[in-house]
Amino acid sequence: MKLSRTTGIFLLIAFNIAIDQISKIIVRANISPRERINVIGDTFLMMNVENTGAFLGMGSDMNPTLKLIFLLVLPVGVLGYLVYYIISNKSLDRLSLVALCCIAGGGIANVFDRIAFGSVTDFFYIHLTDLLRTGIFNVADMSVTFGMIVLLFSSFFGKTKKQIV
16 A cells, blocks of 8 residues: 555654654653763763753743744744645655655654743753763754765755756
8 A cells, every 4th residue: 555645744743753752752751850860871861851942942941932932832833834835845855855844743742842831841861071072962952963864865866857948
């Protein structure tokens, strides 16, 4: 049975949201706030941190009105348009389509957290060296990052369609 393009898009976005939300439910239930669990020595840690801002906590100290606009209203509008674009643009190649679905799914999952909990649960941390380390992140962040990398890759190395002159 072959799925329609639109059904495939919604399933891929829903899969990204589901994996993120399941991981956050597990973290909230099993890791106390600020608890640190060494998964691989001091290199890969898990913890439970509630991020009230955006990427790396930026915007955490904004006033509530600005926070509402920049962390909820604007992202909902952008994500709504992104989903519309993915569905309506039939000329997207498969790689770009998957990348955009990952970006949309990860974005929707984090916005859902902001609406439901007032913050986003982050829990992964990688520290290779003092110069090579991450901020604390979650599965939705990985989805968005993966989507951006694939989108960049496909824009540089993807097949270009011949234009008819």
